[in-house]
Structure formats: C-alpha cells, structure tokens
Amino acid sequence: MEKIYLYNTLAHKKEEFIPIKEGKLGMYCCGPTVYNYQHIGNLRTYIFEDLLKRMFLYNGYKVNHIVNITDVGHLTSDEDEGEDKMEVGASREGKTVWELAEYYTDIFIKDTIRLNILQPDKWTKATDHIPEQIGLIKCLEAKGFTYITSDGVYFDTSKINNYGELAQLDISGLKPGHRIELSEEKKNITDFSLWKFSPKDKKRQMEWESTWGTGFPGWHIECSAMAMKYLGNHFDVHCGGIDHIPGHHTNEIAQSEACTGEKFVNYWLHGAFLEEESGKMSKSKGEFLTVQALVDKGYDPLDYRYMCLGTNYGKRLLFSWENLDAAKSAYTRLKNRVIEFKKQTAEHIESTETPNHKETIEGYKQQFNEAVNDDLNISSGLAVLWDVVKNELLPAKSRLELLYDFDNVLGLGLKEVEEKKEDNIPEEIMKLVEERTAAKKAKDFKRADEIRAKIKEMGYEIVDKKDGVEVKKSS
RNA sequence: GGCGACGUACCCAAGUGGCUUAAGGGAGAGGUCUGCAAAACCUCGAUUCAUCGGUUCGAAUCCGAUCGUCGCCUCCA
Numbered sequence: 082m083e084k085i086y087l088y089n090t091l092a093h094k095k096e097e098f099i100p101i102k103e104g105k106l107g108m109y110c111c112g113p114t115v116y117n118y119q120h121i122g123n124l125r126t127y128i129f130e131d132l133l134k135r136m137f138l139y140n141g142y143k144v145n146h147i148v149n150i151t152d153v154g155h156l157t158s159d160e161d162e163g164e165d166k167m168e169v170g171a172s173r174e175g176k177t178v179w180e181l182a183e184y185y186t187d188i189f190i191k192d193t194i195r196l197n198i199l200q201p202d203k204w205t206k207a208t209d210h211i212p213e214q215i216g217l218i219k220c221l222e223a224k225g226f227t228y229i230t231s232d233g234v235y236f237d238t239s240k241i242n243n244y245g246e247l248a249q250l251d252i253s254g255l256k257p258g259h260r261i262e263l264s265e266e267k268k269n270i271t272d273f274s275l276w277k278f279s280p281k282d283k284k285r286q287m288e289w290e291s292t293w294g295t296g297f298p299g300w301h302i303e304c305s306a307m308a309m310k311y312l313g314n315h316f317d318v319h320c321g322g323i324d325h326i327p328g329h330h331t332n333e334i335a336q337s338e339a340c341t342g343e344k345f346v347n348y349w350l351h352g353a354f355l356e357e358e359s360g361k362m363s364k365s366k367g368e369f370l371t372v373q374a375l376v377d378k379g380y381d382p383l384d385y386r387y388m389c390l391g392t393n394y395g396k397r398l399l400f401s402w403e404n405l406d407a408a409k410s411a412y413t414r415l416k417n418r419v420i421e422f423k424k425q426t427a428e429h430i431e432s433t434e435t436p437n438h439k440e441t442i443e444g445y446k447q448q449f450n451e452a453v454n455d456d457l458n459i460s461s462g463l464a465v466l467w468d469v470v471k472n473e474l475l476p477a478k479s480r481l482e483l484l485y486d487f488d489n490v491l492g493l494g495l496k497e498v499e500e501k502k503e504d505n506i507p508e509e510i511m512k513l514v515e516e517r518t519a520a521k522k523a524k525d526f527k528r529a530d531e532i533r534a535k536i537k538e539m540g541y542e543i544v545d546k547k548d549g550v551e552v553k554k555s556s
Numbered sequence: 557g558g559c560g561a562c563g564u565a566c567c568c569a570a571g572u573g574g575c576u577u578a579a580g581g582g583a584g585a586g587g588u589c590u591g592c593a594a595a596a597c598c599u600c601g602a603u604u605c606a607u608c609g610g611u612u613c614g615a616a617u618c619c620g621a622u623c624g625u626c627g628c629c630u631c632c633a
Contacts, residue, residue, distance in 0.1 A: 353633090
C-alpha cells in the first residue's frame with residue numbers, strides 16, 4: 082500500500098497517515114445546521130471531504146464515513162440574548178422547526194448528489210441522539226467537569242490541562258466581549274454550554290427533559306456523542322471547516338477526552354473557505370450562491386466541482402465567474418476528449434497495446450497516486466490527467482482506462498459522460514437543417530451559412546461531421 | 557488587542573534548498589485541418605516567484621524586516 086501524507090491540524094504539520102486498524106478507518110465530518118440553504122462555499126468543504134474519502138478508497142481502505150445533520154437550534158452565543166437560528170428560520174418561513182429541518186436537509190443532500198459526492202455510510206441527526214448527548218453530559222458531570230449556571234450546564238475548561246491544543250489557542254490573548262457580552266456566570270471565557278435550559282417564559286418548539294431541567298443540548302456535544310457512538314471513543318479522521326478549529330473542534334476534543342480518558346481522534350483535517358472579493362462567502366451577509374443558482378445560470382454543478390479541484394483544500398479559493406468559466410471550459414474539453422476516446426475504443430476493438438504502453442500506464446498511475454496521496458495534491462493529479470489526455474502515443478482504450486481510474490478520486494463522472502443526444506429537435510429546425518444540407522450539396526455556402534445563423538438564433542447549434550450533421554441545443 | 561494563514565504569468569494554480577534554464581488548466585496570439593464554423597492538434601506566452609536585506613557553493617523554497625490580502629478570537633464550512 083502506498084504511503085499517505087496528510088496535514089494534521091493537531092500536529093500542525095504534514096504527517097504520514099497510519100490507521101488504527103490496518104486497512105480501514107473511521108471518518109467523521111461535521112455537517113450543516115439546516116436552517117437555510119448551503120451555499121457553494123459550505124459545499125466546498127464537503128467536496129474536500131469527498132476527495133479525501135475517495136483517496137482512501139482508491140488506496141484500498143475500507144472507510145466508515147459519518148456525517149451529522151444539525152437539526153436542532155443553538156443560540157448564536159452562549160448567552161441568553163442570542164437567537165436560535167432554527168427557530169428564527171422557522172418563523173421566517175412559516176414552518177415548524179421540524180419542517181424547516183426536513184426541507185433544508187433534503188436540499189442539502191440533493192446538492193451533494195448533484196456534486197457527485199459519495200453518500201456517507203450514515204447521516205446522523207442531532208435530534209435522533211438526544212439520549213446519547215445527555216449520557217455524555219452525565220459522564221462529564223460524574224467526573225466533575227461541569228457546573229450549573231442560571232441558563233445551563235457548562236463545561237469547565239480549566240479542569241483539563243491541554244485545552245486549546247488543536248488551535249494553539251493563546252487564551253490570555255482572547256478578547257471576550259470583543260463582539261459579544263460575556264456571561265458573568267461563566268468561570269472561564271473558554272467554558273461552553275453542554276445543556277441549555279429553555280426560557281421560563283417561552284415554549285420552545287424543540288426541547289427535551291433531562292435531569293437538569295427542560296432544555297436542549299449545547300452545540301458541541303452532539304458531534305462528540307454521535308462520533309463516539311458510531312466510530313468508537315478513539316477513531317482516525319475528523320474533518321470540517323477551518324472555522325471549527327478554535328471553538329467547535331477544540332471543545333469536542335475537551336469533552337470527549339474528559340469523559341473517556343482516551344485520545345479522541347488521530348487526524349484532524351480542515352477545509353479552507355471559498356472567498357469572494359469582499360471576503361469569505363457567508364450566510365450572514367445575506368446574499369450567497371447555491372448550487373441551484375449555478376444551474377439556473379447554465380452551469381453544471383460539476384463545473385464547480387472541477388473548479389474546486391484546482392487548488393488544495395487547505396488554501397482559500399477565490400470565487401469569480403471568470404474562474405468558474407475557466408473550470409467549465411477545461412471540464413468541457415475533458416468530457417469531449419472522453420467521448421472521442423470512447424468512440425475510438427468502440428471502433429477498434431482489438432487492443433493495440435504493447436508492453437511499452439503497459440510501463441507508461443503504470444508510470445502515470447504511480448504519478449497520480451503519489452500526487453493525491455500527498456495531502457490531496459489534486460492539481461498535480463490533474464496535470465497527470467492532462468498528460469494522459471494529450472499523449473497521442475497511447476491507444477484511446479488505455480487513455481480512457483486511465484481517466485476512469487483517476488476519476489475514482491476526482492469524481493467528475495467521466496464514465497457517465499455521453500454525447501448530447503438529439504433530444505427532440507423541433508421539426509422546423511430539422512427542416513432548416515435539411516435545407517442547409519441541400520444548399521451545401523449545391524455549393525451554395527452563402528445560403529448554408531445564413532441558415533446556420535438562423536438556427537443559432539433559434540437556440541440550436543449544428544456541427545458538421547464526417548458522416549452527417551449533428552444538431553444540439555446551444556449551451 | 558491577541559493568534560494564524562497567504563502573496564508564483566492576464567486569471568486559477570503546482571513546486572517549499574540542486575532532478576525545474578518554475579508543472580498543469582483557462583484566456584490570448586499565430587498555425588494545421590475541414591467550403592465556413594465547431595472540435596482536435598501544433599507553436600508562442602514568468603531570465604522570474606510581493607519588496608528589501610541576510611544565510612548558503614547554490615533559494616521561489618531557509619532567516620529577518622517591510623508592504624499587501626484574508627481568516628479566527630459571536631453563529632458559520
């Protein structure tokens with residue numbers, strides 16, 4: 082098995098990946114809070130995680146992949162003033178919180194499918210795991226890591242000695258109240274809530290009974306509870322967005338390890354943001370791009386996926402229409418070549434491969450494998466792919482096989498690529514096409530070109546081929 | 557205020573001490589081929605890696621300073 086190197090946030094450097102159990106690994110990825118659409122920046126992280134998973138599969142690992150869906154609201158801060166995004170979203174849209182969660186979960190999962198993201202072994206919902214979360218809090222309470230304030234049960238971060246290791250937090254430098262008021266009752270600025278009490282004057286749509294009182298779980302506890310339920314107290318890979326490092330993941334480590342006394346996760350991987358000229362794409366800014374918005378503008382969701390392949394997951398990526406167009410052009414060219422190779426392969430059934438080719442093929446595979454195993458260096462992998470595409474010395478069949486092989490990691494759906502069918506071309510267009518063919522035969526090229534222009538105006542494109550004319554919808 | 561990341565051609569981007577006189581993609585220019593167009597193919601595109609200084613036989617790659625961009629320290633992928 083080839084070696085795999087990954088940048089581990091916990092170690093603050095690139096490390097060789099060694100699984101806990103040979104040949105397989107557990108992987109937990111933080112999913113979305115489903116109070117709104119996921120924008121393409123959010124989705125970038127899931128594309129990264131998909132590449133990571135596919136890379137492991139490509140190397141022959143068996144992957145147990147868990148992604149959570151946070152369908153319970155959390156306050157926007159640990160204090161009482163914050164709003165619950167789920168409850169706010171529900172009243173905004175005239176839905177119950179449960180309906181809201183279902184609606185956005187559904188769209189999120191469909192978007193991941195459109196982006197050719199392999200589905201996890203299990204989607205785990207926070208609300209389906211309330212007893213597990215309460216159990217974990219009880220464990221922490223029994224071991225003396227908690228205290229109770231007027232608004233909830235808190236984790237005392239001063240009770241553990243390596244708090245903030247993941248983020249290299251300089252706690253003395255943290256500036257509480259920089260943007261939000263600090264609760265008087267919190268013992269340390271880094272303490273966080275495990276369980277929140279429901280407000281006394283208001284009935285929440287989502288609340289549960291617990292030994293501490295009616296309320297709802299804190300934001301971090303769900304991931305610890307679900308990850309450990311499905312992957313065990315100690316597992317291999319945990320990933321999410323880069324924004325989770327200082328808060329969410331730091332707290333997950335603290336509470337998980339405090340309860341079990343074991344190391345929680347070996348490798349922490351984080352995806353960087355998609356940014357716009359004005360900074361990162363974020364929901365709180367109001368305007369944001371969804372997969373559907375790209376489709377409405379005539380892009381294939383995989384055009385966006387291809388764009389994400391261009392740069393390493395750990396580096397921020399600047400979104401611009403120019404970039405997306407560049408990705409679309411490159412991806413379209415790639416698909417065209419695949420179609421060509423398919424045709425050539427079908428025409429020449431007999432293999433023209435020589436032992437020489439075999440060596441070349443193995444060389445390409447090796448190069449590609451090394452690239453993707455080096456902390457997902459996909460752009461180097463793409464360079465290998467283009468080498469293959471352009472290597473005229475290799476038979477089409479071999480090139481196609483290599484592209485399919487690489488696509489196991491890239492996920493560009495190359496096997497499914499097909500020439501656009503002449504799907505229901507209107508009769509009047511077909512008539513014009515025939516007219517043009519006749520004009521061409523009569524060498525009346527002026528007339529032929531006029532008809533081509535006319536057809537184009539009507540939204541169709543004609544391409545002359547050796548054995549006839551092809552008509553397709555303009556894209 | 558603290559912590560951190562980044563700055564490679566018109567755009568995206570790999571490379572992090574000698575294999576590289578800096579991959580790959582997009583855009584552009586010129587050409588081949590088809591009546592034209594499309595597709596495809598070929599050729600040309602950074603003596604240079606934000607700037608300045610240092611270390612070294614050797615630096616885009618290491619060190620320091622400066623400038624610039626961005627993120628985190630609320631919720632966020």
